[in-house]
Amino acid sequence: MQSRRLFIGKVATGLAGTLAASNVMGANERLRIGIIGAGDRGKEILRQALALENVECIGAADVYTRRLEEVQQIAPGVKTYLDYRRLLEDKDVDAVLIATPQHLHAEHFVAALDAGKHVYQEKTMAFTVEHAKRMRAAWQRAGAGRTVQIGHQWTSTGQMADAAQFLRPELMGKITVIHGHMYRNTPHGKPQWSRAIYPDMTAANIVWKSFLGEAPERLFDANRYINWRFFWDYSGGNIYENLCHQLAFWYKAMGLGIPRKVTMTGGLYLWKDGREVPDTMNVSMEHAEELLYSWDSSFGNERLGVTEDVLGDNGAITHTMQSIRYQPEKKNRPDGTEMAGMSRSDPKAHMQNFVDHIRGSAREVNCPFEVGYRVAIACRMAVDSYRSGRTVCWDPAKEEIV
Numbered sequence: 001m002q003s004r005r006l007f008i009g010k011v012a013t014g015l016a017g018t019l020a021a022s023n024v025m026g027a028n029e030r031l032r033i034g035i036i037g038a039g040d041r042g043k044e045i046l047r048q049a050l051a052l053e054n055v056e057c058i059g060a061a062d063v064y065t066r067r068l069e070e071v072q073q074i075a076p077g078v079k080t081y082l083d084y085r086r087l088l089e090d091k092d093v094d095a096v097l098i099a100t101p102q103h104l105h106a107e108h109f110v111a112a113l114d115a116g117k118h119v120y121q122e123k124t125m126a127f128t129v130e131h132a133k134r135m136r137a138a139w140q141r142a143g144a145g146r147t148v149q150i151g152h153q154w155t156s157t158g159q160m161a162d163a164a165q166f167l168r169p170e171l172m173g174k175i176t177v178i179h180g181h182m183y184r185n186t187p188h189g190k191p192q193w194s195r196a197i198y199p200d201m202t203a204a205n206i207v208w209k210s211f212l213g214e215a216p217e218r219l220f221d222a223n224r225y226i227n228w229r230f231f232w233d234y235s236g237g238n239i240y241e242n243l244c245h246q247l248a249f250w251y252k253a254m255g256l257g258i259p260r261k262v263t264m265t266g267g268l269y270l271w272k273d274g275r276e277v278p279d280t281m282n283v284s285m286e287h288a289e290e291l292l293y294s295w296d297s298s299f300g301n302e303r304l305g306v307t308e309d310v311l312g313d314n315g316a317i318t319h320t321m322q323s324i325r326y327q328p329e330k331k332n333r334p335d336g337t338e339m340a341g342m343s344r345s346d347p348k349a350h351m352q353n354f355v356d357h358i359r360g361s362a363r364e365v366n367c368p369f370e371v372g373y374r375v376a377i378a379c380r381m382a383v384d385s386y387r388s389g390r391t392v393c394w395d396p397a398k399e400e401i402v
Contacts, residue, residue: 025094025359034059034093034117036084036108038067041122042099045151046074048351049097049120055355059087063207064225066200082207084108088115095147095358098122103234104213106131110138113146120354122151123248124240124379125372129401132376139369149354149365150372152248156350158343159324160366163253166317166326166339173314173332175254175291180246180308182238182297191271192279192299193229197222223274230275232387237277239264239382243295246308247375248367249319250293258374259285259293262381263391270300283382377401 025031031054035046038060049055057075061084062068068080081087088096088111095118098108102124112119126132139148154160166172186192201222208220215233218224228234229241250256266281280298287293310317315328315336328336346352349366356362377394384401385392395402 029359030054030056031094031355031358032056032058032092033095033097034061034087034090035071035097035099036061036087036112037098037100037104037122038062038071039099042067042097043070043074045097045099045120045122045351046071048348049355050075051348052352052355059090059093061087063210064201065205066198083210085111088112088117093117095120095354099151101211101228101234102127102236102240103215104211106134107213109135113138113142113148116146118147118354118358120149120151120351121372123372124236124244124376125150125369126376126380127236127240129377129380129399132373132380133399136369136373147354147357147365148369149350149357150248150367150369151350152245152252152367152372152375153350154245154249155252155367155371156345156353158345159319159341160249160253161343162324162341163249163317163319166315166324166341167253167310169314171315171326171328171333171336172310172312172317173329175310175312177311178250178291178293178308179311180243180293180295181304182242182246182295182306183302183304184297184299185302186299191273191275193227193275194273195226197226201226227275230273230277232276232383235277236379236383238279238281238297238299239283239379242297242306243283243382244375244379246295246306247293247378248371250308250310251374251378252367252371254289256287256289256291256293256374258377258394258396259287259381261286261391261393262378262385264382264386266386270298278386281386283385285378285382 033049035042050057057078059079060068060071061081071078096112097120099122100108106126109119109121126135203220206225211225224231262285264283266278268278269280271279282296285293306321308319314332315326318325324341326339353362353366357365381392381401392401
């Protein structure tokens with residue numbers, strides 16, 4: 001737990017020196033939001049926000065003109081910007097939703113907090129360790145008066161409350177293993193994540209320099225723009241797309257720290273379409289809590305679906321996207337009974353929690369910054385392990401992957 005203690009200590013130090021005025025709104029005040037990154041996921045979370053009471057979208061920023069036109073269909077009258085900095089200059093914007101490609105998260109997150117906005121940051125929170133540290137510094141500067149929600153929406157499901165009930169020591173005993181997997185398939189000729197290139201995806205309609213951000217300089221390439229998930233310059237592949245959610249749920253439920261060691265293997269076994277990120281992979285993460293979290297994934301068969309099994313010597317918890325269930329280990333709990341989770345939640349619960357916290361009616365956000373931070377570091381460790389072909393370790397004193 002050393003890395004987590006160091007993290008919390010640094011946060012406490014930063015917050016102690018920050019006596020920022022509270023930005024808490026009244027329950028009946030209209031919350032005016034903006035969105036940075038209005039692609040498919042951005043429009044999805046925007047619709048979630050607009051479905052809540054007294055929420056209005058007054059600004060949208062994206063580097064692609066088509067996306068801004070699409071937002072105007074969702075929120076007529078919204079001001080649109082090709083430069084997100086113009087949106088952040090609008091003092092009427094209370095909060096921003098950030099759903100840009102992963103390599104741009106730090107740039108937009110830091111700018112939004114420094115502009116005095118509340119922030120809903122899509123996952124995976126940070127692209128690199130350096131980005132995570134930069135984002136942490138901005139969060140500390142902002143202080144307790146600013147709401148930050150990281151977009152691991154599973155932490156707002158009713159299954160989180162059920163998990164807390166099942167994780168009691170008498171039910172689980174000593175937990176040593178979490179095994180997760182995520183399997184998906186698509187029809188032949190329709191590769192996972194592949195998106196069509198429209199005729200208007202040209203240098204005239206896409207601000208290419210803004211899309212690149214800090215990524216290596218390249219000539220305009222519509223395929224790299226729309227299929228950014230294929231490329232290491234902008235994406236962490238399925239580690240950043242799906243492992244992150246399965247980590248976040250249990251990192252929050254169990255308070256797990258950053259892994260001590262991570263090993264990732266796999267390769268491009270299925271899709272030979274120019275992508276760089278693997279379609280089949282296995283990740284092993286050793287934690288200081290004497291727990292091994294392993295995860296495997298593939299895009300060629302969906303039979304195994306999405307599951308995590310938490311294994312203790314007294315019992316086991318099985319979590320899927322639809323359910324959570326406890327089963328006793330009969331060798332140690334012969335009279336134990338199976339239990340199914342019963343808590344329910346609205347699909348908008350994560351966004352509702354973000355808005356409620358801004359208004360002061362929620363005591364805490366369901367996915368706080370420090371959970372997003374730990375998940376982001378773990379995910380980066382996996383990617384670095386795969387790309388370097390070796391096991392990587394976390395140095396908690398230096399806060400570096402070694």
